[in-house]
Amino acid sequence: MTTTATPMHLADFRRIVVKIGSSLLVDNGRLKREWLDSLADDLQKLARGGAEIIVVSSGSIALGRGVLGLPKGPLKLEQAQAAASVGQISLSRAYSESLGARGLTAGQILLTLGDTEERRRYLNARETVSTLLKFGAIPIVNENDTVATSEIRYGDNDRLAARVATMVSAECLVLLSDVDGLYTAPPASDPDALFIPVVPVVTEEIEAMAGSAGSELSRGGMKTKIEAAKIATSAGTVMAIASGKRLNPLTAIDGDARATWFLASSTPGSARKAWIGGHLETRGTLHLDTGAVRALLSGKSLLPAGVRAIDGDFSRGDAVRLLDDAGRLIGRGLVAYDFPEASLILGRNSREIEAILGYAGRAEMIHRDDLVLDGAAVERNM
Secondary structure, three states: OEOOOOOOOHHHOOEEEEEEOHHHHEEOOEEOHHHHHHHHHHHHHHHHOOOEEEEEEOOHHHHHHHHHOOOOOOOOHHHHHHHHHHHHHHHHHHHHHHHHOOOOOEEEEEEOHHHHOOHHHHHHHHHHHHHHHHOOOEEEEEEOOOOOOOOOOOOHHHHHHHHHHHHOOOOEEEEEEOOOOEEOOOOOOOOOOOEEOEEOOOOHHHHHOOOOOOEOOEOOHHHHHHHHHHHHHHOOOEEEEEEOOOOOHHHHHOOOOOEEEEOOOOOHHHHHHHHHHHOOOEEEEEEEOHHHHHHHHOOOOEOHHHEEEEEEOOOOOOEEEEEOOOOOEEEEEEOOOOHHHHHHHOOOOHHHHHHHHOOOOOOOOEOHHHEEEOHHHHHHOO
16 A cells, blocks of 8 residues: 555556446436536547547436336336346447547447357457457447346446456546545545555555445445555556546546556556466367477467367367477467368368358457467577
8 A cells, every 4th residue: 555646647558448337327317417528528539639438337226216106115027127128228329429529439248257258259349349449449348237137236337347457458437436546444434534646555554444335326335446456556557446426537537536546567468368378278289380389489370270189179269289390399379260160160261251151250360469389489489
């Protein structure tokens, strides 16, 4: 823990995830249009500066309960699902209109926590977000509350935002909430509570500082924000907790507004490589030809044409070992095809994949972003 501020600016980050709490967007069942427009101004400014932005937004249930005239207080599961169904339409339209007025394109993605944890669904979601970003769109991610069961708990979007940030290798995660950061104790009940501008590492002491929920529409409180910080920083993503109560909340962070910054000890890329290289059990082996080995060592992806044979019973997204023609380890990676499909396309040109499989699959057997080279293999070929 530290009480010394560190200079951080959102403009310094290339890929940013912004999480919006329900209480910021919705008041008594009605959308706070002026606030959303001010946020869109901030997003436009960041986009013009070259940033890629993903928004994780709460608000569908809060909006839907207003449309349906549901009473205040806890909702039954079926009521929450119905409210989410109605509210999601209004929420998506609001983002589309506000961003569209500023020349930005919004794309909707509905996820559950399971979509970020089950590897096949994780890869599908990652690819969808990455493709939207390539087209210059801003993905608007929300929890899929219309079908979720135990996931319907306000505040889960803190953790969901952290998982989205790690999934897309974001450099920064901003949690906009009704609090302006972390204090040594809940400031509403303890006038002697001290504000903490920087947290180098999330320790047990930091976790103990998490207070209770802040409002009816934001039940996660500081507890889920600290949990989000643990998820994000362990994957190399810097995280900030800041107040979203004022207009233009992102611009305010780069100004004089308070925010607590949680530092990461690595970058998203290096953290992801470490996860692939050392924390996943391999499910199979790919045997490569000499040309494929040279391509990997020069920083390229693994194409089907360079694979001579495969062993194992792997599924798409599983970790596999990569061996050269002498049986030596070259590296590990996340394979893009199930074993039966990989068996059909190994040794073939990527242009033949659609004719062989009946659909246009990915050109790479393993993308270079999902590949970690073995240190000894690199040394042998230096």
